[in-house]
Amino acid sequence: MKRMPRDPVRFDVFDLFASHAQQQKVTINTPEAADQFLGRVRESVERALASDTFVYGHHTQALFEALTVSLGGVKLLKREDAGDLYADEDELAIPDYHIVLPDGHRLLVEVKNLYQTEPFKDPLILPQRYVRGVRRYAELMNVPLRFSIFWVRWNAWTLVTPDVFTLTARGYELTFPDAMINNDMASLETRRSGRHSP
Numbered sequence: 001m002k003r004m005p006r007d008p009v010r011f012d013v014f015d016l017f018a019s020h021a022q023q024q025k026v027t028i029n030t031p032e033a034a035d036q037f038l039g040r041v042r043e044s045v046e047r048a049l050a051s052d053t054f055v056y057g058h059h060t061q062a063l064f065e066a067l068t069v070s071l072g073g074v075k076l077l078k079r080e081d082a083g084d085l086y087a088d089e090d091e092l093a094i095p096d097y098h099i100v101l102p103d104g105h106r107l108l109v110e111v112k113n114l115y116q117t118e119p120f121k122d123p124l125i126l127p128q129r130y131v132r133g134v135r136r137y138a139e140l141m142n143v144p145l146r147f148s149i150f151w152v153r154w155n156a157w158t159l160v161t162p163d164v165f166t167l168t169a170r171g172y173e174l175t176f177p178d179a180m181i182n183n184d185m186a187s188l189e190t191r192r193s194g195r196h197s198p
Contacts (some may be wrong), residue, residue: 019064060150061096063128067157068099070188076100080108087140093133095145101187108142109159116174123153123173124149126165131172146184151176158183169195 026033068077081094095108116122138145148159158179165172 020032061111063109064109064148066099066158068097069189073188074099089140090179091129091133091137092137093130094137096132097187098143105182107146107187108138108141108143109146109148111148111150111170115152119151119153119176121175123175124179125170126139126172126176128167128171131162131165147174148185149179150173150180156180157185159185159187184190 014087024033024036028037065077068074076099079096080098081096082154085092085094095110097109097111099107099109100134101107112124112126114122114124135145145162146158147161147162147165152158153175156176158176160174160179160182161184162172164178164182167173
């Protein structure tokens with residue numbers, strides 16, 4: 001698998017600039033619009049760098065990308081949560097990745113990480129509204145949803161269906177042992193024979 005060449009600095013940044021100009025109702029071909037946009041970008045980057053959670057979340061996504069590519073068992077890996085989204089529903093949440101397996105099966109994957117104080121006891125807890133939103137997006141796309149979790153204390157990855165989470169008063173919970181029992185990371189590995197499970 002190889003990365004497809006593109007120029008994000010040219011195209012993605014310009015898309016952001018155009019969106020900014022539309023929101024601010026300014027003309028894009030003026031120095032004032034460019035200066036205002038660059039100021040907002042600088043503020044956004046500074047806020048992001050000040051948030052350890054945000055930075056580590058992006059780091060975890062990069063690790064997932066690298067791991068998936070190295071396993072060699074997918075035909076296509078693409079960021080799903082990029083670009084504009086138009087929908088007539090308010091509570092949608094977009095998963096991180098869209099994956100195509102060699103047998104044609106597709107997966108939407110949301111990447112998470114968890115550092116546990118008590119490795120066997122502390123569960124991953126996801127808000128109910130968020131899980132409903134990402135599941136609804138997968139339903140509309142008609143693509144199975146998976147959660148890939150990096151368990152920091154164990155230096156281990158798991159790939160699980162939403163059904164393995166337990167709904168509690170705190171949200172949707174998943175322990176490390178339950179994640180390992182239901183782990184399907186092997187579906188992303190190269191196989192000489194057999195089929196990938198959807």
